[in-house]
Amino acid sequence: MISIKKSRWAFPAICCALLIIAIIIGILVTPYDPYQVNVAEKLQKPSSFHWFGTDHLGRDVMTRLVFGAPYTLMFPFLVLIVSTFIGSFFGLISSHLGGKADTVITAVMDSFSSVPNLLLAVAITGLLGPGLINTFLAVMISWWVQYARIVRGVGITIRNEPYMLAAQLSGSFGAKTIYRHLLPNTMPLIRELFFLDMGTIILMMSSLSFLGLGAQPPIPEWGSMMLDGKSYLQIAPWITIFPATAITVFVMLFYFIGKGLKPRE
Template sequence: MSDQTASDLSWHDWLTTTSPHSRRQARLGQLYRQWLAFRKNPAAMAGLAIVVALLLVAAFAPLIAPHDPLAQALDKRLLPPSGVNWFGTDSLGRDIFSRIVWGARVTLVIVMLVVITVGPLGLLIGCAAGYLGGWVDVVLMRITDVFLAFPRLVLALAFVAALGPGLENAVIAIAFTAWPPYARVARAETMIIRNADYIAAIRLQGASQARIVLKHVVPMCMPSLIVRTTLDMAGIILTAAGLGFLGLGAQPPIPEWGAMISAGREQIFDQWWVATFPGLAICIVALGFNLLGDGLRDVLDAR
């Protein structure tokens, strides 16, 4: 047996041991076992590959895009897909493939900003409502119900109409409408955790309610929140594309996939490629996040 094989076996045994010698080893072993379970799911691995591809395309857009996404060439307008313009050109002669590649950055920025905003907000509201209970729970959940009573896109349209069109306002509008499901999930988890024996022991030691929520309840809710976040990214992308399609999201000439579909809807029958390829990009990315979320749910959710 080679030294490399022996080294691999030793690391495998060290990570999968049932008697870890430190907290670090236990945590690394848990992550390693979760990864082993995750990679057995072909659909989840396909979703991970799509998401990683999106990240790489967004990171290396200047190297991948063969043309300037904003450069207009009216003598090359509405050209079909070819070796020069892989996805054809739009009504202003801009290369559609290059615009889709750069549009991945816009989509990723919207998703990350929304997730960074709504994740902590929904987690804190849900944990506070579930742990404190009483009138705090009633007030926070009734506010949550008000937001859940309206379809997300309709509510986002109302916020954007009040704030005005633009990428920043679209992010704010989506964030305002996306937090209620996170709060619901966190509340349900917290109502189970708050009755655990170790929470009672911590309470008897004199820990404050804020410390119990932030140090002990919130970390236990994180796995469910991660799964919910991953599954919700597809909805965020579709909402952002819907706002862009209606002209309320990213404004021209920013290459945003929803706005690209809107620009190509007039040529959908004659020049199908103008709207088809941005639509396929949205479908593939949304599918990737859904598959990744399903795989994470199978691994992280013990039930």
């Protein structure tokens, strides 16, 4: 059983690591500048000189793809780190304290949950203005609730378990109970959800960039690259196809990693 579980997440994790290594190598060895405009070489097809072709401004698509990877992959990772911390904190507090604290926190979570995540992110980005930092804040604000709900649910479930009652009788209260008993029981679920959400956040932030609300030119974020290629889809489809393929591959890999890390029944 253990070996099956390991194989389910290990293979996509290795593939993901190899792709990230390839991206780092590409950043180091590429001879092109991702921001340098070269009109004389615009809209060139993939060739031995430009493996992924060039865009409408003559910029090498492969170079922009590897330089855009940190924007597309790191920002969702940071969003999830902050969302996980905030959501887990409020979920643990809500389940542990109960009473009025639980009522207030639950009401706040219900308020955020009443609006779809993408719609809420679009609304917040519209208020703050376009840009990666504002997109980061918008997605983070819309996403922490999921972790708060899961942690709260697990906390309430195990709060009345015999070992929790025994821990309280032995003098374990407050932060000590949270650290020793609540967190270990919620970590497997948080870990699984983190990787599953990684792909979703990549799609969300890329979608916001594609709508013109996320990364702004000339930042080579993959959603922004797809926006650049939208007008040239018929004559230069490679401008859109390669970043779209990269997004799809990473979303699928993170999904399989998350499913492979699913806690055993």
